[in-house]
Amino acid sequence: MKNFYQPQAVIIKNIKIQTKDVKLFTLRFKKEKDQKNFFFVPGQFIEAGLFGFGEAPFALCSSNLNENFFQICVRRVGQLTEKMHKLKIGDEIQIRGPYGQGFLEINNSTNLLLIGGGIGLIPLRAVIQTIKDKGQNKNNKIILFYGAKNYNELLFKDEYKEWEKFLDLHIILEKPNSKWKGSIGLITALFNEPELLKTKSYQIKAFLCGPPIMYKFVIQKLKELKISDKNIFLSLERRMHCGVGICQHCAINSKYVCKDGPVFNLAEIQEMSF
Numbered sequence: 001m002k003n004f005y006q007p008q009a010v011i012i013k014n015i016k017i018q019t020k021d022v023k024l025f026t027l028r029f030k031k032e033k034d035q036k037n038f039f040f041v042p043g044q045f046i047e048a049g050l051f052g053f054g055e056a057p058f059a060l061c062s063s064n065l066n067e068n069f070f071q072i073c074v075r076r077v078g079q080l081t082e083k084m085h086k087l088k089i090g091d092e093i094q095i096r097g098p099y100g101q102g103f104l105e106i107n108n109s110t111n112l113l114l115i116g117g118g119i120g121l122i123p124l125r126a127v128i129q130t131i132k133d134k135g136q137n138k139n140n141k142i143i144l145f146y147g148a149k150n151y152n153e154l155l156f157k158d159e160y161k162e163w164e165k166f167l168d169l170h171i172i173l174e175k176p177n178s179k180w181k182g183s184i185g186l187i188t189a190l191f192n193e194p195e196l197l198k199t200k201s202y203q204i205k206a207f208l209c210g211p212p213i214m215y216k217f218v219i220q221k222l223k224e225l226k227i228s229d230k231n232i233f234l235s236l237e238r239r240m241h242c243g244v245g246i247c248q249h250c251a252i253n254s255k256y257v258c259k260d261g262p263v264f265n266l267a268e269i270q271e272m273s274f
């Protein structure tokens, strides 16, 4: 029987700086067998740790069709992430997982509205990269709304050109400098723009990840578009320890964010009534 607490060693294959506080790590299991057995759904997370520095949850952010490696993107905020940012290619990290419930198993016949605020783009990148590898049905649209404070905070900048081959990308910055020629303001301002929003609401699924304040206002917009609660999926963030529904740290009433989420649909969240 699999021991859910048993970490497995992964080796850092590449590190890419995204912003002054965020790095993208490309990881591969030390043991071939572990690499072969690793499969995740976009939206799921792993617990990553370093001996003596603890462990923390990180969203998987690469395509789930990639059998050779997987990626996490880490923002430096405290003890563990500070140490992770000092690691080099070839160093080891211990990981457990994947855990939780992700976004839907993505098929290519859904119109998707992806809405990411700040580092909320990280789990959505797994959706994007998976669709990129899977191929997109031409009759279906994918729109990405991405909001950040300023240009320097944007993640995955060198990937936008590739993404724009199969999705409509709309970026909005809250406080850009004078060189920025794009949209300025909060992410909700993007709702006036794209074609998808003329599509029938029952044909749209919305995936959201960002700060709680963003959810409040974006949900209002999605409701105005008459997208049903069961087609609005949100990734929640809670402090976690075990990651597997045992320690109670992430409990919201009868649900555990680690095990029953982190992705919930809006109807489920309303039932949790926190």
Ligand SMILES: Cc1cc2nc3c(=O)[nH]c(=O)nc-3n(C[C@H](O)[C@H](O)[C@H](O)COP(=O)(O)OP(=O)(O)OC[C@H]3O[C@@H](n4cnc5c(N)ncnc54)[C@H](O)[C@@H]3O)c2cc1C
Pocket (backbone or CB within 6 Å): 045, 054, 056, 057, 058, 059, 060, 072, 073, 074, 075, 076, 077, 078, 079, 080, 081, 082, 122, 123, 236, 237, 238, 239, 240, 262
């Ligand atoms: C499901 C899930 C997925 C996540 N995915 C990512 C990811 O892809 N990339 C990433 O960089 N981070 C992610 N996080 C957050 C990450 O796990 C925390 O930032 C982690 O605690 C950092 O560890 P640390 O030891 O460096 O900092 P800590 O010492 O644990 O914390 C440093 C500071 O961050 C605050 N903090 C820590 N965790 C949280 C939290 N959950 N909510 C609010 N404030 C918090 C603390 O209060 C403190 O001020 C995720 C969290 C969850 C629950």
Ligand code: FES
Pocket (backbone or CB within 6 Å): 239, 240, 241, 242, 243, 244, 245, 246, 247, 248, 249, 250, 251, 256, 257, 258, 259
């Ligand atoms: S983190 Fe332990 S129950 Fe969710």
